[in-house]
Amino acid sequence: MTTLTLSKALNEGLRKALEDDPKVLIMGEDVGKLGGVFRVTDGLQKDFGEARLIDTPLAESGIIGTAIGLALRGYRPVCEIQFDGFVFPAVDQIVSQLAKMRYRSLGKLSLPVVIRIPCGGGIGAVEHHSESPEAVFAHTAGLRVVACADAADAFTMIRQAIRSDDPVIFFEPKRRYWDKGEVDTAADLASALPMDRARVVLEGTDVTLLTYGPLVRTSLEAALAAREDGPGNGRSIEVVDLRSLSPLDTETIFASVRRTGRCVVAHEAPVYAGLGAEIAARVTEACFYHLEAPVLRVGGFATPYPPSRLEEHYLPDLDRILDAVDRTFGY
Amino acid sequence: MTVEPGGATTAAPASQPSQPTQLTQQAADPSSELIQLLTPEGERIDHPDYPVDLTAADIRDLYRDLVLVRRIDTEAIALQRQGELGIWASLLGQEAAQIGSGRALSPQDMVFPTYREHGVAWCRGIDPVKLLELYRGVSHGGWAPEEHKFHLYTIVIGAQTLHATGYAMGIQRDGAVGLDDEGREGGGGGGEAVIVYFGDGATSQGDVNESFVWASVFNAPVVFFCQNNQWAISEPLEKQSRIPLYQRARGFGFPGLRVDGNDVLACYAVTKKALAAAREGQGPTLIEAFTYRMGAHTTTDDPTRYRLAAELEMWKLKDPIERVRVYLARTGQADPDFFAAIDEEAKKVGAGVREACRTMPDPPPLAIFDNVYTQPNAILQAERDQYAAYLDTFEAGEGAPR
Numbered sequence: 001m002t003t004l005t006l007s008k009a010l011n012e013g014l015r016k017a018l019e020d021d022p023k024v025l026i027m028g029e030d031v032g033k034l035g036g037v038f039r040v041t042d043g044l045q046k047d048f049g050e051a052r053l054i055d056t057p058l059a060e061s062g063i064i065g066t067a068i069g070l071a072l073r074g075y076r077p078v079c080e081i082q083f084d085g086f087v088f089p090a091v092d093q094i095v096s097q098l099a100k101m102r103y104r105s106l107g108k109l110s111l112p113v114v115i116r117i118p119c120g121g122g123i124g125a126v127e128h129h130s131e132s133p134e135a136v137f138a139h140t141a142g143l144r145v146v147a148c149a150d151a152a153d154a155f156t157m158i159r160q161a162i163r164s165d166d167p168v169i170f171f172e173p174k175r176r177y178w179d180k181g182e183v184d185t186a187a188d189l190a191s192a193l194p195m196d197r198a199r200v201v202l203e204g205t206d207v208t209l210l211t212y213g214p215l216v217r218t219s220l221e222a223a224l225a226a227r228e229d230g231p232g233n234g235r236s237i238e239v240v241d242l243r244s245l246s247p248l249d250t251e252t253i254f255a256s257v258r259r260t261g262r263c264v265v266a267h268e269a270p271v272y273a274g275l276g277a278e279i280a281a282r283v284t285e286a287c288f289y290h291l292e293a294p295v296l297r298v299g300g301f302a303t304p305y306p307p308s309r310l311e312e313h314y315l316p317d318l319d320r321i322l323d324a325v326d327r328t329f330g331y
Numbered sequence: 332m333t334v335e336p337g338g339a340t341t342a343a344p345a346s347q348p349s350q351p352t353q354l355t356q357q358a359a360d361p362s363s364e365l366i367q368l369l370t371p372e373g374e375r376i377d378h379p380d381y382p383v384d385l386t387a388a389d390i391r392d393l394y395r396d397l398v399l400v401r402r403i404d405t406e407a408i409a410l411q412r413q414g415e416l417g418i419w420a421s422l423l424g425q426e427a428a429q430i431g432s433g434r435a436l437s438p439q440d441m442v443f444p445t446y447r448e449h450g451v452a453w454c455r456g457i458d459p460v461k462l463l464e465l466y467r468g469v470s471h472g473g474w475a476p477e478e479h480k481f482h483l484y485t486i487v488i489g490a491q492t493l494h495a496t497g498y499a500m501g502i503q504r505d506g507a508v509g510l511d512d513e514g515r516e517g518g519g520g521g522g523e524a525v526i527v528y529f530g531d532g533a534t535s536q537g538d539v540n541e542s543f544v545w546a547s548v549f550n551a552p553v554v555f556f557c558q559n560n561q562w563a564i565s566e567p568l569e570k571q572s573r574i575p576l577y578q579r580a581r582g583f584g585f586p587g588l589r590v591d592g593n594d595v596l597a598c599y600a601v602t603k604k605a606l607a608a609a610r611e612g613q614g615p616t617l618i619e620a621f622t623y624r625m626g627a628h629t630t631t632d633d634p635t636r637y638r639l640a641a642e643l644e645m646w647k648l649k650d651p652i653e654r655v656r657v658y659l660a661r662t663g664q665a666d667p668d669f670f671a672a673i674d675e676e677a678k679k680v681g682a683g684v685r686e687a688c689r690t691m692p693d694p695p696p697l698a699i700f701d702n703v704y705t706q707p708n709a710i711l712q713a714e715r716d717q718y719a720a721y722l723d724t725f726e727a728g729e730g731a732p733r
Contacts, residue, residue, distance in 0.1 A: 106471075
């Protein structure tokens with residue numbers, strides 16, 4: 001076991017992938033000499049050269065479009081989009097080209113492209129640097145969408161994503177880049193939890209709290225706080241890290257909700273038409289007779305991301321999550 | 332002044348030129364540095380930079396290609412009119428640009444087409460019926476791209492230019508640039524190159540401009556083949572550019588040239604040279620093939636709403652097939668029997684396409700769910716199972732489409 005930050009764990013995972021397969025390339029803005037604005041690719045160009053660590057021109061559609069061409073040629077490009085809000089110039093290439101190529105070629109072509117996107121808020125950034133656009137991609141057939149939440153998963157899941165023959169949108173919780181965790185860098189990938197499975201990260205009996213990415217830590221903190229004695233406390237919250245947003249691991253979700261009878265979904269993205277809506281509908285349909293209360297959602301408002309001095313109101317924190325938990329006991 | 336649809340005239344805003352400027356006239360002026368080897372009258376002219384190594388038999392083959400792809404195109408338009416195709420994008424008028432460039436390719440070169448490259452598809456050995464599949468709605472493109480080195484048709488304008496550039500960057504990483512004919516390092520024309528097709532309208536797209544940047548800074552082995560057919564549906568070239576399109580390349584740092592897109596020999600020669608340069612490691616070239624879309628944008632379009640019949644009549648005099656026929660006949664390189672045989676073959680090809688289209692089966696309903704992912708997907712599988720069970724609730728021949 002090694003103690004690594006989430007950023008360094010990604011770096012180590014990328015390094016392993018580059019070592020394991022000469023067809024793996026990393027491309028994006030500032031990923032080479034600088035090592036990425038979050039240093040996720042630090043030192044990799046020095047060790048693997050400019051042909052494999054490609055500092056690209058500053059154009060996101062170009063990054064994804066040329067990655068598609070490289071994948072058609074047999075390469076496995078890992079693209080970095082510098083910030084969540086900058087993915088939108090590339091959405092045509094992602095949605096209309098990358099996601100559909102296997103389908104429209106009747107299975108003759110597949111595109112093993114990974115798109116890494118630092119996502120979410122909480123770092124006091126200017127606009128377009130704090131967004132959570134995962135629902136756009138989860139809504140797009142042909143893509144796999146995942147979100148890592150801690151260093152150990154970051155190390156494993158980035159390698160699983162690179163090995164996937166389907167395109168993967170890989171969300172990284174940017175305000176957790178410097179969180180440290182224990183990582184077994186010698187562990188065999190074959191024995192790891194598959195990328196499309198959710199994980200119960202804290203067992204509980206009263207309510208299921210489904211979340212992913214940056215809010216996994218917040219949800220764990222909320223669950224621990226709820227266990228302490230006090231008004232409205234003394235509740236046992238089961239925290240599930242979804243990890244995969246497309247496809248959803250409904251098996252793990254439904255099993256937990258059937259045990260607890262209550263369900264809250266938390267994400268930073270706006271609640272309206274977000275992942276929580278899809279989950280609530282599926283849980284309601286599959287677990288109807290087990291539910292003691294409607295599925296509640298807690299997340300961002302139906303507004304653009306606010307100026308950062310207001311973001312603590314926009315982002316679900318420990319108290320807002322516990323408030324939603326309390327409300328499920330009001331039925 | 333602009334004329335409104337109802338006939339009323341309104342003053343144009345001062346900031347918008349209401350008349351073509353000198354620059355826009357230049358953009359549309361074909362005489363500007365046009366490379367031509369066969370005039371519209373069928374006169375063969377030499378160009379010092381573009382010697383042609385084609386035999387009489389080769390030129391007869393080009394003539395055959397031109398005639399057959401026009402025949403396939405004509406048949407497809409008729410099939411659309413009769414309800415057998417949902418839509419068709421005609422290549423009428425652009426046969427020389429496509430056959431000339433398509434026959435300049437080496438087997439190892441990769442092609443990224445738009446949705447109108449039926450002539451190039453023909454050169455790459457794609458069964459025309461596969462093209463009809465797409466326009467009939469049976470598939471999104473059923474051929475094997477790597478087998479033919481011909482990618483799927485791309486509908487989103489200009490998106491494929493980035494794919495082509497990325498593919499070319501892969502060729503570089505494979506060390507397949509700057510090889511001799513035996514595949515050894517050290518120059519020559521034995522490497523691989525990419526050609527990507529797009530139109531005049533596409534040159535306004537961000538993706539096309541980004542691909543120019545990428546190809547330039549990475550010196551990628553890609554040839555940008557722009558068929559300037561003068562019209563992006565209803566918008567003339569002057570809505571896209573104030574300079575000749577081939578001159579755009581200079582600003583990106585690679586050569587651009589303009590060729591008579593209705594001259595199959597010139598299109599062949601310039602493409603051959605640009606591909607060789609790419610294979611040798613000299614980087615990209617932009618070819619602007621100056622041509623004309625003689626038909627509608629697609630079968631849903633009505634060009635009489637936006638352009639004059641006289642313009643079409645003028646371009647008919649520059650027909651890409653007629654000049655080859657005149658040249659071959661006048662120089663004695665083909666006799667009347669040859670032309671009659673080609674016409675007969677065209678009839679047979681047309682009839683074959685027609686029959687294959689009319690008897691083409693629809694895919695089974697559950698094919699909707701195939702080939703979305705390489706791995707099993709539980710969400711998708713559940714939807715498939717539910718829909719299959721729903722279909723099973725109907726008696727054969729009634730209810731939901733079977």
